[in-house]
Amino acid sequence: MALLDVSGYKYNSASQFGFKQTLLDRSNHYSFGTKCQEFAVPVGVDPSKFLKSCSCEDGVCIDLNHGTTTLAFKFRHGVIVAVDSRASAGKYIASKEANKVIEINPYLLGTMSGSAADCQYWERLLAKECRLYKLRNKQRISVSAASKLLSNMMLGYRGMGLSMGSMICGWDKQGPGLYYVDDNGTRLSGRMFSTGCGNSYAYGVVDSGYREDMTVEEAYELGRRGIAHATHRDAYSGGVVNLYHMQEDGWIKVCKEDVSELIHRYKKGMF
Amino acid sequence: MFKLSEKILLLCVGEAGDTVQFAEYIQKNVQLYKMRNGYELSPAAAANFTRKNLADYLRSRTPYHVNLLLAGYDETDGPGLYYMDYLSALAKAPFAAHGYGAFLTLSILDRYYRPDLTREEAVDLLKKCLEELNKRFILNLPSFTVRLIDKDGIHDMEKLPVGRK
Numbered sequence: 145m146a147l148l149d150v151s152g153y154k155y156n157s158a159s160q161f162g163f164k165q166t167l168l169d170r171s172n173h174y175s176f177g178t179k180c181q182e183f184a185v186p187v188g189v190d191p192s193k194f195l196k197s198c199s200c201e202d203g204v205c206i207d208l209n210h211g212t213t214t215l216a217f218k219f220r221h222g223v224i225v226a227v228d229s230r231a232s233a234g235k236y237i238a239s240k241e242a243n244k245v246i247e248i249n250p251y252l253l254g255t256m257s258g259s260a261a262d263c264q265y266w267e268r269l270l271a272k273e274c275r276l277y278k279l280r281n282k283q284r285i286s287v288s289a290a291s292k293l294l295s296n297m298m299l300g301y302r303g304m305g306l307s308m309g310s311m312i313c314g315w316d317k318q319g320p321g322l323y324y325v326d327d328n329g330t331r332l333s334g335r336m337f338s339t340g341c342g343n344s345y346a347y348g349v350v351d352s353g354y355r356e357d358m359t360v361e362e363a364y365e366l367g368r369r370g371i372a373h374a375t376h377r378d379a380y381s382g383g384v385v386n387l388y389h390m391q392e393d394g395w396i397k398v399c400k401e402d403v404s405e406l407i408h409r410y411k412k413g414m415f
Numbered sequence: 416m417f418k419l420s421e422k423i424l425l426l427c428v429g430e431a432g433d434t435v436q437f438a439e440y441i442q443k444n445v446q447l448y449k450m451r452n453g454y455e456l457s458p459a460a461a462a463n464f465t466r467k468n469l470a471d472y473l474r475s476r477t478p479y480h481v482n483l484l485l486a487g488y489d490e491t492d493g494p495g496l497y498y499m500d501y502l503s504a505l506a507k508a509p510f511a512a513h514g515y516g517a518f519l520t521l522s523i524l525d526r527y528y529r530p531d532l533t534r535e536e537a538v539d540l541l542k543k544c545l546e547e548l549n550k551r552f553i554l555n556l557p558s559f560t561v562r563l564i565d566k567d568g569i570h571d572m573e574k575l576p577v578g579r580k
Contacts, residue, residue, distance in 0.1 A: 344519050345522035348519045348551075351551065352546075353526070376525060
């Protein structure tokens with residue numbers, strides 16, 4: 145039946161109104177009701193050209209929400225995930241407590257950076273796919289497979305103006321897993337990633353303070369520090385640090401601390 | 416890196432040609448002040464003089480596109496670092512950086528800088544910054560010239576090769 149699906153051959157020739165959906169939505173689950181295998185794009189519109197007309201050169205100026213800092217790193221006792229919480233639309237701060245971590249299930253987390261709409265939508269779709277996988281196969285999806293699903297979604301819409309940089313973190317049979325997935329379709333496995341426009345500042349702090357054999361408390365502090373210093377320097381990051389720890393039996397939310405208070409604590413005596 | 420006086424250094428980056436032209440102009444004028452008046456400009460005065468010149472040229476037909484760091488030691492005020500950009504904004508800062516490398520190193524400086532660092536700790540902090548550049552920066556910068564300014568003047572430190580790790 146896979147070949148039948150892929151070829152889009154409709155053997156249900158009597159297609160009346162209220163057409164019977166005999167084929168399960170196996171491969172077409174994100175084609176939004178289109179009857180054959182295609183990606184749902186508005187007819188006649190070139191998304192990338194449309195988006196270019198919205199950038200400031202041609203008059204109308206729509207600033208996509210881009211600013212953020214997120215980081216994640218593996219260490220001996222699991223994976224630490226830390227994100228900021230500022231949602232900016234150009235110069236305007238749309239929200240100071242945006243939620244940039246999606247809790248896909250108790251053992252998988254996804255971070256969001258780039259366009260808020262894209263991230264929220266596609267990662268929620270990923271959550272649905274992970275759930276469907278578990279129902280169909282009676283076992284949890286691996287981090288590798290989950291990240292591959294997301295990157296394939298991105299590849300399908302490549303060049304059409306999606307903007308998403310995400311880290312998929314989890315713990316599966318192979319141990320702790322950390323993957324970076326972005327809107328170009330890049331998918332990388334690694335020990336440490338940071339995304340968003342504040343990422344360079346986070347790299348500086350975490351690279352210089354990282355040790356493989358850190359204790360759990362030291363790792364929490366490193367994650368907090370990375371986000372705090374990045375929000376200090378980057379105008380488009382701020383709010384609170386949301387810190388998660390991915391352990392063998394699932395993730396826990398460690399803390400939610402305001403960055404300005406953290407910076408004041410760190411720089412006591414400097415002001 | 417341009418030596419303005421016994422205890423003042425000017426670091427100048429930006430458009431090719433503008434950098435040397437502007438820096439040498441400032442250098443010669445600072446020397447001229449010393450010759451005319453018998454004593455040197457203080458770092459604060461030199462910084463403000465530089466800023467004024469940059470600002471005057473900004474709205475002329477030939478603006479200078481340069482970013483500067485001016486470092487000096489004053490007998491009364493102690494060490495001072497001045498950050499200046501091509502729009503002639505001037506700020507006195509405990510630490511500073513220009514260019515793309517600044518994105519990576521500023522957070523390290525934020526994290527580990529204290530006003531009471533010893534000389535060894537300060538050199539270690541600089542090494543941390545260079546290691547980060549070696550690790551994450553797209554351009555390969557094989558070696559750096561390092562100078563130290565204190566009450567006894569300008570000292571050349573050993574060239575730091577960034578090849579470790």
